[in-house]
Amino acid sequence: MKPLLGFFLIVTLLCLPYPGSSQSRLPRGSYPPALTFEHFPNRLFAFVWRNWNLVSAEKMARLLHCETWQVRDIAQAMGLEEKEPLFPAYSRQLYISLLRRNWHLLPYEQLLELTELSENQLDFALKEDDFLFHKFGRLKPRVERLQYSLPTAEAWEKAAQIYGQVDGHIQPPLPEEPRFAFIEQLSQVRSSANPSENAGSSGKGLRLIYSYFGVFGDPLVDPKNDPFPDGLLQKLAEKGVNGVWLHVVLNQLAPGGADFPEFGDRSSERLANLREMARRAQKYGISIYLYINEPRAMPARFFASRPDMAGLSKQGLTTLCTSNEKVQHWISQSLTHVFEQVPELGGVFTITASENLTNCASHGGKAACSRCSKRPYAEIIAEVNRLIAEGVHRAKPSARVVAWDWGWNGHGPARDVIAELPEDVELMSVSEWGLPIERGGVETRVSEYSLSAVGPGPRALDHWAAAKERGLNTVAKVQWNSTWELSALPWLPVMDLVAKHAANLNQAGVDGYMLSWTLGSYPSPNLEIAHKFSQNPSATVEQVLDELAWERYGRQRVSLVRKAWTGFSDAFQEFPYHQKVVYNAPQQYGPANLLFLEPTGYASTMVGFPYDDLAGWSGPYPPEVLVRQFEKVALGWKKGLDLLGEAAALPSTDLQKENLAEDLILAKAAYLHFLSVAQQGRFILLREQWRRSPSPFVYLQLRNLLEMEIQSAARLYALARVDSRIGFEASNQYYYLPQDLLEKIINCEQLLDTLAVQAASLHRGTGWQ
Known part of the structure; x- marks a missing residue:
């Protein structure tokens, strides 16, 4: 990124209060209608899902004007387990993530309650915190205040389906490293x-x-x-x-x-x-x-x-x-x-x-x-x-x-x-x-x-x-x-x-x-x-890399590791590089970026919201070329992964084994990010074909891509659970959390159901096989 320096405070004393309601003084931009997320029963369920274990159930209840047990009921209906909330301990490292995940769910008044920022602090953060409002698209989606209302029988039934969908894809239960555990790990001194x-x-x-x-x-x-x-x-x-x-x-x-x-x-x-x-x-x-x-x-x-x-x-x-x-x-x-x-x-x-x-x-x-x-x-x-x-x-x-x-x-x-x-x-x-x-x-x-x-x-x-x-x-x-x-x-x-x-x-x-x-x-x-x-x-390059491979993984692995590094490097040189691509395409979010059967109309933003804006991701590359290049990156990266996996199977000391296991997790995560961008781009290209001229061939391809995205999200979920560094970057905080990858599974399952209904209707109307 360019040296975006606004996130560092100019001077707090210059942030003086000024009159007007928060809606009139906080930036709104074009103020379009917020997106709806049809994979949840309604906005209330989406809010509880996205904030569960980030803030406390008690805090969510206060914001929704309901009882704490009512929030817990919603969470339990979707299969969410309660843990110690993150926000009290990591409020400074988490507020951007909270703003991003609730940007389409809450109006400004409730974002202030959720993040515990004053109106002046939020206004200042949006303008000066690494150009945050620019990252969010220079607009605030229009949404009414969210309040609790008793869910309908249909909502409870859909929540139960979410429970089943997640449970069906994520088995058995996986161990989890607490988010931000890397801070404690990096802070420890070897005595x-x-x-x-x-x-x-x-x-x-x-x-x-x-x-x-x-x-x-x-x-x-x-x-x-x-x-x-x-x-x-x-x-x-x-x-x-x-x-x-x-x-x-x-x-x-x-x-x-x-x-x-x-x-x-x-x-x-x-x-x-x-x-x-x-x-x-x-x-x-x-x-x-x-x-x-x-x-x-x-x-x-x-x-x-x-x-x-x-x-x-x-x-x-x-x-x-x-x-x-x-x-x-x-x-x-x-x-x-x-x-x-x-x-x-x-x-x-x-x-x-x-x-x-x-x-x-x-x-x-x-x-x-x-x-x-x-x-x-x-x-x-x-x-x-x-x-x-x-x-x-x-x-x-x-x-x-x-x-x-x-x-x-x-x-x-x-x-x-x-x-x-x-x-x-x-x-x-x-x-x-x-x-x-x-x-x-x-x-x-x-x-x-x-x-x-x-x-x-x-x-x-x-x-x-x-x-x-x-x-x-x-x-x-x-x-x-x-x-x-x-x-x-x-x-x-x-x-x-x-x-x-x-x-x-x-x-x-x-x-x-x-x-x-x-x-x-x-x-x-x-x-x-x-x-x-x-x-x-x-x-020489060869001397330095041989020495590094030997020191980190042991002599017997040098050849395989070096070949893997070359595979990763060759693949990465296929990356469709351009400033628009690195800022706007969804590689920071990978499988966590949601899919839509109907265009959202929202433009991609600078490392904030990729949405479904394939043209905005692509810069000077024709969209088909952009997709092909990410496919090339993923295919070449997979070859490197296979070689690194072979190296991991060789006998080693405990430290060498630990190093290789840790590095293999990150390499697998990178592969899933690149693969998912290709799959998402291909899905959007086929979505437009489906909207213009639906056919059995396009239907089957769309289904296949949705199933592949489910697999990618489930695999990255397993990796992110065990490595708290995955998804984090200091100036953007957590791009995604493990529960966002589960949301992607729910999102794809809902699209599969909707697509099947559309296909059945077309089949009855046209008789295509």
Whole structure:
């Protein structure tokens, strides 16, 4: 994903209340009628199903204005077992999942009750939490308040059918790892290990990563949501990581002095917590880096007493013009203050042209600013980086300042900016950006993060060359674990692609890696590949992969595992890559995405709701080509799975057996995601044929696809039950939970029944056999 940074709070004090009902002040967009889910008896049953064990039965009863036993009756009728609800313990990691699964079921008033967010908090989250309202399609479906009413005999009967359908497909009962169990697992420290053992500081170059489960918001005033517990730091260091990054908002972290007295509320508390975090990280050879995306734009009222500092305005916000000397002074001095107070920090990396409105050139609109309109674009962008570097280095000359070229000149060539950068910064580029690729006969270029396309691409190579000409160090922004090609799993076993990319970067002479964005931060074996190349730059791809396979699975498995990795890598290179596909197609949800016999009319959204919008999934690929490419990915991936299964059957030590079993689960889950996208796309193509010209042939194909989706959902359900990481990604939280896969089974069973009725009616009317 692009660096979507809105999920980090601008400043809570600026979120002031304003008049009106929640329906009028929370964003609604086009406000179309909500979808109905006919596989449930009614909306009440759908609500209980989707929220069971996420929130308590008591809370659901309060929201529905009924008794707790009435909610439990509905749940028990559908075969749901009661467990300890998740929301009280993981409210910060679960509220996006709750909003998504209830978006079509509840109006805003009840979403507020369910998530325990205030109206201002929900409004702010939808606008600023990683562009959440955009992910939800920039619309709120229209739905009436949900209240309990006594179910009819027909509803109870349909609930009993749901019980039977689920019971018929999921046998025997499976063990389950509690959701979010991975947080506890990653937080545990191996007491037998020396903290400095395998410390991330070994080897050359920056190796920077985010937290796999970092809670967005303000962790520096909420230590309970520590994104970097000791156990995670230890595990990252063992994979060669020597830097972790944390987003901060500068006006929260440093006081503003006489010019900006509003800034710096609780900054001393934040800095004290940051200092403690940085000191803990140092025990593992890891430094903390701050992500600086400044200066943040402010509401118009902020400039009432300082109109000379206002730059351009956009969507209700106005830039703090960086051509103003007071603004320049604040940027620089605030960073000096931070590094004086927390000298343990390793440095910063910057984005100066992100989706967030910051400097007047950040969105290419500098012409609207009376001062910046007279200055070259490159001068403004480079100056912001210079101000940041001066502030940091005034306090700590050895700190790293990494300038990320994301968005410069609209992602085009930016040698003009590089030529203006100060000499004490490093230049970072997304390695694979701009790489030309061809998939299924469709030619395109990489315009997002990609694992399936092996970089570096022409833009990065040109920018690194320009930086080297100036004597600047270079950093490659890469994704070794996962991308939006499939982010619902912690990592993908495409080791050949990772190793080839790492080898290419070695040859290109880059000086360090940023290993992830907010996704792809798991301490996986993929990270070890980059670490091995950093320890031995002359190593070959074959040497690195053979060594990794031997260490993780044992000597006797090396040949089979290597063939499996190659199979996965070859298959993944068939992925129909395009920005529209990675954002809008249903690979994040796999079999959890519901099917419909009638078009919903809803457009797919950015990693939020794929719906049944095959055209929206496809980008430049004809829908038939998109489906065929996912079929190719799934078919090739299955060959790798078979080889990995053979390796698992060989005798091994307990640790090797455990590693292979764990990795096989993730590989199987990936296969089911790719296969399901192909099956869903094929279903939608056939659905349109059925609606235009029904025939026995199309009917049988539709039935077959529904039965295959039932099998895929049941198989992924079994895997997700035993691995709590499946379906999770930090910025989107849980895309799906095991019970959503059971809902897909119910959904497909209902469609099979409806299709059979339609076919019988057509048979009687036309006599087709």
